Amino acid sequence: MFPLALNPIVFSIGSLQVHWYGLILGFGALAGLFLAIREGKRFGIPQEFFMDMLLLGVPSAIIGARIYFVAFKWEDYKDNLIDVFKIWNGGIAIYGALIGAIICGIIYFRYKGYPFWRIVDICAPGLLAGQMIGRWGNFVNQEAYGSVVEESFLRDKLHLPDFIVNQMYIGDAFHHPTFLYESLWSLLGIALLMVLRRQKFVRAGEIFMSYFIWYSIGRFFIEAIRTDSLAFNGSAGLASLMNGLWKPMEWLGFEQGYLDPSYGNIRISQLLALLIIVAAVLLIIIRRVTGEPKAHYSDPIVCTKPIKADTIVPESAVNTPQKARQATQPEQGQPADGDKKEQ
Numbered sequence: 001m002f003p004l005a006l007n008p009i010v011f012s013i014g015s016l017q018v019h020w021y022g023l024i025l026g027f028g029a030l031a032g033l034f035l036a037i038r039e040g041k042r043f044g045i046p047q048e049f050f051m052d053m054l055l056l057g058v059p060s061a062i063i064g065a066r067i068y069f070v071a072f073k074w075e076d077y078k079d080n081l082i083d084v085f086k087i088w089n090g091g092i093a094i095y096g097a098l099i100g101a102i103i104c105g106i107i108y109f110r111y112k113g114y115p116f117w118r119i120v121d122i123c124a125p126g127l128l129a130g131q132m133i134g135r136w137g138n139f140v141n142q143e144a145y146g147s148v149v150e151e152s153f154l155r156d157k158l159h160l161p162d163f164i165v166n167q168m169y170i171g172d173a174f175h176h177p178t179f180l181y182e183s184l185w186s187l188l189g190i191a192l193l194m195v196l197r198r199q200k201f202v203r204a205g206e207i208f209m210s211y212f213i214w215y216s217i218g219r220f221f222i223e224a225i226r227t228d229s230l231a232f233n234g235s236a237g238l239a240s241l242m243n244g245l246w247k248p249m250e251w252l253g254f255e256q257g258y259l260d261p262s263y264g265n266i267r268i269s270q271l272l273a274l275l276i277i278v279a280a281v282l283l284i285i286i287r288r289v290t291g292e293p294k295a296h297y298s299d300p301i302v303c304t305k306p307i308k309a310d311t312i313v314p315e316s317a318v319n320t321p322q323k324a325r326q327a328t329q330p331e332q333g334q335p336a337d338g339d340k341k342e343q
Contacts, residue, residue, distance in 0.1 A: 006167055008140050021137040028133030029058050032126030035190075039122045043301040049112060053123075056108055057101050064100020065092035072230040072268065093230070094131060094219075095272055101127075113305030117205035121297055124211035125193045131215070132186035135179040139167060146176025146225035147257035176225050176254075185218035203293035209280040216273035216280075221249055223269045227257040231264030239265045245274075 010018045033054045037047045069091050070077050070084055077084050102120075109116050138144040151174045154165045160177065168175050192214060197207050223229055224246050246256070259267065287293050 006140055006163075020140040024137040024140065025134050028130040029054060031133055032123070032130040035126040035129055036123050039125075043118075043122070045114070045119075045122075045301065049114075053105070053108055057104050060104035061097035061101040062087065062092065064103070065094065065097035068093040068096020068099065069230075093269075095269065098127075113303045114301065115204070115295075115304075117208065117293070118295065118301045121197065121204060121207040124207045125190045125197075127211060128186045128189045128193070128215065132183045132190070135183040135186075138179040139164070139177070142167065142170050144179055144226060144228060145170060146178040146181075146222075147227055147255055148173045149176050150174065175227075176257075178222050178226050181222050181225075182218060185222070186215070189214040189218075197297050200296065200298065202297040203288070204295040204297060204299075205287065205293055206284055207297060209284050212276050212280045216276045220270050220273040220277075221246060223267050223273065224249070224256045225254060227259075229257070229259060229267040229269060231259055231267050233264050234266035234271075236265075238271075242266065242270055242274075246270075 006020070008020050010020055010023060012018070033050055036050045036053075040047065040050055066084070066087055072093075073091070105120060105123075106116060109119050135144075145168065151165065154160050154168060154174060154177070158177075160180075164177055164180065165174070168177050189211070193207055193211060196202060196210060224242075243256075259265070
């Protein structure tokens with residue numbers, strides 16, 4: 001690990017060290033929770049539902065992210081298994097986190113009686129918020145950076161503040177702040193999704209699919225700038241296709257980060273991003289053609305779980321047949337409405 005311009009440890013309590021990386025990820029999760037709770041109120045969903053979802057979803061996402069990363073870097077961990085659990089040193093993959101969170105969500109939403117597509121639509125901007133903030137953990141750890149770049153590019157063209165430029169000096173050269181590129185892309189995505197979900201034509205599930213499309217477009221172009229990509233050896237035709245699609249970035253003055261040929265020629269996250277874009281677009285089209293998403297985003301969300309038997313309901317709220325009859329019958333000794341005389 002290169003010497004850091006910023007100390008990755010916030011403070012220590014005895015042997016316990018609190019890392020910026022963990023705090024930043026936690027803050028990102030809370031920001032996503034806030035956005036979900038705020039939008040959920042429009043549909044009458046209690047905030048406790050989202051708080052419980054976070055308590056279950058964050059560990060599931062971390063586990064999925066770590067398994068995904070370790071699986072592709074097994075050679076680095078097989079002889080020292082204890083390092084598998086040291087997530088504070090970095091080494092988690094967002095796509096793995098999404099897999100873990102989605103699996104958890106399918107189970108949790110079903111248990112609570114809420115439709116999957118409606119809830120993930122609400123959560124989509126929060127996911128981008130968590131990713132936007134979480135990328136700053138990579139900044140502190142000096143990881144997930146891009147290829148070598150001139151200092152003048154960072155200061156004069158991007159007009160970045162000193163604390164970012166200094167942290168991007170790794171080894172003996174300055175590097176592209178790919179964490180910042182992805183963070184800003186996510187910020188734009190949040191604004192886009194918030195505008196899109198107010199449109200009447202949007203149907204259930206399409207905000208979530210739009211999230212995948214937006215994030216994957218940015219990830220495809222930013223991933224190739226990085227120097228730490230997970231990769232595999234693929235066909236020359238596939239590699240040529242990936243490079244051709246990335247060509248517009250070269251017109252903007254960017255260069256691909258170094259990828260060791262012995263490690264692979266296809267960046268896994270780039271290929272996965274393309275597949276997700278195609279799959280999400282096709283899924284939206286197919287669901288529209290088949291009429292599957294009958295509900296629109298703005299439609300009410302109904303919980304299918306019945307009220308528990310032990311739920312206490314105020315007596316005044318219960319409208320039994322007996323009370324209904326009593327309400328329509330005159331009290332003893334008083335005339336019915338038809339028998340009342342004018343005063």
